[in-house]
Amino acid sequence: MAKFESLTFDNGFARLPEAYFSRVCPTPVPDPYLVCYSPEALALLDLDASEITRPETIQTLAGNQLLPGMDALAALYAGHQFGHFVPQLGDGRAILLGEVKNAAGEGWELQLKGAGRTPYSRGGDGRAVLRSSIREFLCSEAMHALGIPTTRALCIVGSDRPVYREDEETAALVTRLAPSFVRFGSFEVFYYRNQIEPIRHLADYVIARYYPELATRAEPYAELLREVARRTAELMAQWQAVGFSHGVMNTDNMSILGLTLDYGPFGFLDAFDPGYICNHSDTGGRYAFDQQPDVAAWNITKLAQTLVPLLSVETASAAIADYPQQFGQAYIARMAAKFGLPASGEMVPLLMDALQLLAQNHVDYTIFMRRLCDFDSATEAVNAPLRDLFLDRAAFDAWALRYAAALRQQGSDDTTRGQTMRAVNPKYILRNHLAEVAIRRAADERDYSEINRLHRLLARPFDEQPENAAYAAEPPDWARKIEVSCSS
Template sequence: MANQSSPKFSNRFAQLPQSFFTLVNPQPLENARWIIWNSQLADKFGFPTDVPQNALKQQLCGETVPDHFTPLAMKYAGHQFGVYNPDLGDGRGLLLCEVADKQGKLFDLHLKGAGLTPYSRMGDGRAVLRSTIREYLCSEAMAGLGIATTRALGMLESDTPVYREKQERGALLLRMAESHVRFGHFEHFFYTNQMAELKLLADKVIDWYWPELASAENPYAAMFTEVMERTALMIAQWQAVGFCHGVMNTDNMSILGQTFDYGPFAFLDDYDPSYICNHSDYQGRYAFNQQPRVALWNLSALGHALSPLIDKAEVEQILAQYEPRLQQYYSQQMRAKLGLHTVCANDGEFFSSFFALIETTHVDYPRFMRELSNLDSGDGSAVVDLFVDRERAQQWLDSYLERTTLEVDNVGQPVSPQQRCQQMRSVNPKYVLRNYLAQLAIEKAEQGDFSQVNALALLLAHPYDEHFAYQDYANLPPDWGKGMEISCSS
C-alpha cells in the first residue's frame, strides 16, 4: 500500500486498556474474491479506484495482517428486545484500523465476517452472502438518501461453507464508520462497575468526535445532548422515508446517530404504521411506528449508564428535549416531501388528513410521494390510480393542490408548481431498496450473477435521478414482495 495515494492509518481504539477489546487476527475465507468495490468511497480515502488485487486485497480480506493494522474485537453489552445482555461484543467482525479521508477525518475500517472472537457466543463468526449484500446495498441506499450511516468499501464472497438454515457461502463486508462506539459500550462499563473505564470512554468520545464540548460546563451532559440530537434527527429521517430498522437494541445504536448494523431492515411498500419487518420480533417491539418510542427508551438506557457522570435531573432534562426535537425534525422532513414549507393556519388539519389517507388506504408510500412530486407534468391521475377508493383520493388531491397555492418563497413571491415539484423530486426518491428487489438480486448472486446487485448499487447511490434505462426497478412490488419479514440469521 506504499504509493503516492496510500491511505493514512491510525489505531486509537487499540491504544485503550485491554478491558475495551481483545486482539484477534482474522480467519481467512477460502478463495475470497470481490463482488463489488466502492470506487467512489475508496477514492475519498486514497485507496485505488480499481478493484484491488494482490497484497492490498490480501490485507483487506484478512489473509495477511500488515503492521499498520491492529485487528481487535470490541467488548460491549446491551439491551436486546428490552432485556439486558452482558455477553455481547464483536462476535463476527474486527476493527482493523482507522483510515483518514482526504480532509483528515478518521473512519474505522471494519471487517465483518472475519471469524471467531471471544464474543462469538454460539456463533461461527461468519457472515453469509445474502446478509452481506443486504447490508452493502442498504448502507449505500441510506447514504444516497442523505441519512447518516455506516458505508461499505467493498464486499467479497468465498468458497467457505457457512451453515444457517441451509449451507451458504461465507462472505466479507468492509465497513467504514466514523465510530463503532455504541450505547452498549457505556452500558458494559456501567453494569460491571468499571467507572474509571466509563469515564475514560466518555473522555475519548468527546476528544475524538466533539472536542469543542470539552469546554462546556459539564462536557458529559453536552455529549449526551449531542447524542440525543443526532438520534432524534436520524429517527425523524427514518420515519419520513419509511425505513424500518428491525432490531433497535442498544448495542445497535451508534453514539454518532448513524444508521448502524443492518439486519432485518425494510423500507415500507404499502403504508402500514404497525409493520414489523423482523421475523423474530414476536411482540412488535420494533414495529415501524414504535421506532421513535424505542429510540427514547434506548437513550434513557444510555442516560442511566452515564449517571455516574451526569446528575439524574440533568439526564431527565436532556431526555425531555428528545420528543420536541424529533417532532421538529420530522415536520421539516415531511414539509419538504410534500412541498409545503410555508406555515399556514389550517396545516394541522391538513396534515391529519394526509396521514389518515395513507394509513387507512395503505397506499404504496414511496410511489405516492414520488407521484406527488410529478404533478407539474401530469393531471394527477397517476396519484389517483394508486388508490382503490379513487373518489376519496381525488378529494384529498384537490385539497392538496389548493393548499399548494398558498406557498410563497423567501421574498413572499408565489411558488410555481414547477419550482415546488423540482424541490420535491430532490427529497422523494424514485428508487427505493424494496425487500423484494434485494431478494431477487440475492437469488441471482447466489447463482453467480451479480448484475442486479451492481444495478441496485448504482440506482441507490442516486435514488432521486430518473435512470430511464432502469425503469423496472421503480415498479410497484408484486403481491408476494409486499410486507416481507426478514430473519436476523446471517
C-alpha cells in the same frame, strides 16, 4: 491515489485500555474473491478501483493478511436486546482492522464483518453469509445516497467456504467504514458492572475525538448526551420520512454518532403501513415502523442512565428532555418538504391525513410521494396518476382539494415546487424484492451484475433514470413472501 498497503493508520480506539476490547486476528478464508465494491467509499480512503481489485488487497479484506499499522481487535459492549439487558455482547463476528487517516484528515475505521470467531461470539462461527452481506452493502451505500447518516460499505469479499444457517450457504465478508463504531452498549457494559472510571474514560475519548467543541463546556458529559439525543432525533426523522425500518433497534445497535448502524432485517415501506414489522423474529412488534422514534427515546434513557455516575439523575434527564420536541420538529420539517409545504403547525393535519389515507388504501409510499411531485394545483385538476393509486377515490379527491388550496394559498408554483420535491422524494429505494433478485443471482449463478446495477441505480435515488423505470414499480406478488430475520 494511494496504494492500499501504504494507507496511514492512526488506531485511536486501539489506544484505549484493553478493558474495551480484545485483540484478535481474523480467521483466514480459502480462495477469496471480490464480489463488489463501492467507488464512493473507496474515495474516502483516497483509493481508486485499481487498488480494490488487486489480489493483495483482496487477501487483506478477506482477513487473510494484515497490513503494517493495522491493530486488529473486537470491541466489548453490552445492550438491551428486545428490551432485555444482556450483560456481555461485543463484536461476535466483526473485527476492527484499524483507523485510516485520509488526505483530508478524516479518520475512517475499517471493520471486517464476518471475519471469524472472537471472544464475544457466544458459540457462533463468527461468519457472515453472502445474502446478508449483499443486503448490508447495498443498503449502507443507498442510505448514504439518500442523505441519511450511516456506516459505509467498502466491498464484499466472498469465499466458497460453507457456512451453516438454516441451510448451507456461502461465506462473505463486508468491509465497513465509520468514523467510530462506539455504540450505546459500549457504555452500558461498564455501568452494569459498576465500573465508573471506564465510563468516564470512554466518554472523554468520544468527546475529545468526535465532539471536541464540548470539552470546554461547563457540563461536557451532559452536552454529550444532549448532542447524541439531538442526532438520534434527526436520524429517526430521516428514517420515518423515507419509510425505512431498521428491524433491530437494540441499544447495542445505536451509534454514539447518530449513524445508521448494523443492517440486519431492515426494510423500506412498500404499501404504507404504520405498523410494518420488517423483522420476522420480532413477534411482538417492538421494533415496528411506527415504534422507532419511541424506541430510540427509550434507548437514549438507557444511555443517559450510564452517565448518571458522572452527572446526576436530574442533569442527565434534562440533557435528553428535548428529544420528543427535536424529533417532532425534524420529522414535520422533512414531511412538509416532501409535500412542498411550509413546516407550520397548520399544515400538520393535512400531512397526517394524507398518511392515514395511504394506510387505509394500502398505497405504495414511495410511489405516492414521487407522483405527488407532479401534482397539478389548478382548481379542477384531476391528477389521475395519483388518484389511480387509491381505492377510495372520493376520499383522495377530498384531500386533493385541501392540498391544492394549501398550495395556492402559499403562492406555490407547480413547476418550481415539483423540482424541489423531487430532490427530497426518492424515485428508487432498496426494496426487498430488488435485493432478493440480486442475492439469488449471486448465490445460484455467481452473477454479481445485479448487485452492481443496483448500487449504481441507488447512488442516484432522486434522478429520473428513465432507463431504469422498472426498478421504481410496485413489488411483484411473490415479494410478499420474502421474510428477513435476525439471521438475515
